[in-house]
Amino acid sequence: MHIVTSGGEDSSPRSTRPLSTVLKALALLDHLAGLDEPVRVSSLAREVGAPRAEVHRHLVTLESGGWMERLPDGAYRLTLRPAHLGHTALRQAGVGERTSPLLAEAARAAGEVVSIAVLDSDTARVVQRAEPGRALHATLLLGDRLPLHSSATGRLLYALADEESAAVPARRGVPLPSEDDIALIRATGWATSTDDAEDGVAALAVPLCREDGRTVAALSVHGPRDRITSAGALAVLRPLTHRIEPLLRLDGAAFGLRA
Known part of the structure; x- marks a missing residue:
């Protein structure tokens, strides 16, 4: 393939302007990833604050590319292609290769599921997990999204997020931890789940940080409430973080974070 540029133009990536249409389509995909149900064009246009015709063109384009599916009633939903891309990104970043043995070791020590999750817009998303090798009543799947106000990982990631990242879920009006909860999490450096689900599932999470101290992920242990104790979970998780x-090499790129 031949690329032709003008003689006086710097063709380096830093001087190349991004395509605005592609950026809008990617932003639309980010928004769609936070929805639990299929969405209609008019509703989606209102949510993202864009003209209906423009949103419809993006959806039709994404459908043609295999990223979206149009249902018989006219609503749109994501296909499984983004999930495949996400798994590929994890493999290329080496996240699974580097962490799987350590997570598996910790899961056996705790006797429960151990996972890594990242802040993904207005939710926490599980990107790596390991099981203890025995039957469990509590399940936590790769790719699961956890609420910011009640899950241990969500509460921790929101409480320790930078201002720009924390502003996104706040603008969208999703339920968030209280100011008292945030202060306590920042003071202790760990968080627990607060939901009282009938299945009795509990979790405790601690941060994974870069060298500059910025939190980029949450490391958690997840299992039946009657088996999860703060002392026991911290005894497994704290050494694991080190x-x-x-x-x-927490440079943020492996987790899709901007510098």
Whole structure:
């Protein structure tokens, strides 16, 4: 393939302007990832604050590319293609290769599921997990999205997020931890789940940080409430953070974070 540029123009990536249409389509995908149900064009246009015709063109384009599916009633929903891309990104970043043995070891030590989750717009998303190798009543799947106000990982990630990241869910009006909860999480450096689900599931999460101290992920243990104790979970998670952080080389890129 031949690329032709003008003689006086700097063709380096830094001087190349991004395509605004592609940026809008990607922003639309980010928004769609936060929805639990299929959405109609008019509703989506209102939510993102864009003209209906423009949103419809993006959806039709994404449908043609295999990223969206149009249902018989006219609503749109994501296909499984984004999930495949996400798994590929994790493999290329080396997240699974670097952390799987350590997570598996910790899961066996705790006797429960151990996972890594990241802040993904207005939710926490599980990007890596390991099981203890025995039957469990509590399940936590790769790709699961956890609420910011009640899950241990969501509460921790929101409480320790930078101002720009924390502003996104606040603008969208999703339920968030209280100011008292945020202060307590920042003071202790860990968070627990607060929901009283009938299945009795509980979790405790601690941060994974870069060298500059910025939190980029949450490491958690997840299991039946009657088996999860703060002392027991911290005894497993705290040493694990010191082993995982150097291996991941937490530069943020592996987790899709901007510098």
